[in-house]
Amino acid sequence: MTNAERTALMIALPKGRLADQTLDLFAAAGLPLPAADNGRKLILSSAAGDVHYVMAKPTDVPTFVEYGAADLGVCGLDTLRESRRHVYEPLLLPFGYCRLALATPADRPDTPLRYASQPRVATKYPNLTADFFRARGVNAEIITLNGSVELAPLVGLADLIVDLVETGSTLKANGLVETRTIMQIQAVLIANRAAYHLKRAAMEQVLSRLRAHLAQKERQRA
Incomplete structure (x- = not known):
């Protein structure tokens, strides 16, 4: 420089x-x-x-x-x-403008945050995701991905995802529904x-x- x-x-x-x-x-x-x-x-x-x-x-x-x-x-x-x-x-x-949101497969949208065993959550935001679940007393297993997070529930890699949502069209196209807003962006x-x-x-x-x-x-x- x-x-x-x-x-x-x-x-x-x-x-x-x-x-x-x-x-x-x-x-x-x-x-x-x-x-x-x-x-x-x-x-x-x-x-x-x-x-x-x-x-x-x-x-x-x-x-x-x-x-x-x-x-x-x-x-x-x-x-x-x-x-x-x-x-x-x-x-x-x-x-x-967008939001960081928790999403789950549309066929089980009412799945609670508290599980009998660890929920597996795929995300590009491991720190924010861990903070969210820790604040709710949930011992989640965080799986960090760098690509299309929406794939994780479709192939059995994760139960839930945390990702950015703008219109929700990508979630809908992949059979997912938004269940919680974690933060506004x-x-x-x-x-x-x-x-x-x-x-x-x-x-x-x-x-x-x-x-x-x-x-x-x-x-x-x-």
């Missing part, structure tokens, strides 16, 4: 739809955007070089921010809570704790522009 990159404001974005939505929001708020000719680089610079965007895997964004590789970052609340990373959360963002802007003080002026400029833009949008909807 060059000296210019160290002094510039570093913002970690999750590759994919959240990055696109974040950059749309930043553009609407009048914040610097990556120059158009960055090609396939993973660190994208603004035209003035005062802001650099680190394009990261979504689950890595909280790690980049906690360890100071990025000053700010954008991720989903699910990713942040699952990561257990210690960062500031100065602003919720108005996109990325949306995007959140996060900040490195040390950088929040060391680069306070630059961060506050970003935050104030975003807050002003979001407040204006809220007034227009009222």
Whole structure:
């Protein structure tokens, strides 16, 4: 990393739809955007070089921010809570809405959370899932998957699943029904704790522009 990159404001974005939505929001708020000719680089610079965007895997964004590789970052609340990373959360963002939910096969939707033996639960969120069952006194066996969690009950791998739900169409297509909402999800802007003080002026400029833009949008909807 060059000296210019160290002094510039570093913002970690999750590759994919959240990055696109974040950059749309930043553009609407009048914040610097990556120059158009960055090609396939993973660190994208603004035209003035005062802001650099680190394009990261979504689950890595909280790690980049906690360890100071990025000053700010954008991720989903699910990713942040699952990561257990210690960062500031100065602003919720108005996109990325969904929910983390418990689902079960549709032919046994009333299966209680308490079982005579351990329920097997497949999920991409082992920490949040363990917290949910532990709080209810259920000794669940958590099976961590990285792919299509909906497959687990269909092939006998798990009794239940915990996964993100937006419309519920994927659950329905695979014979599953949502039985509990564990948490509501949306995007959140996060900040490195040390950088929040060391680069306070630059961060506050970003935050104030975003807050002003979001407040204006809220007034227009009222």
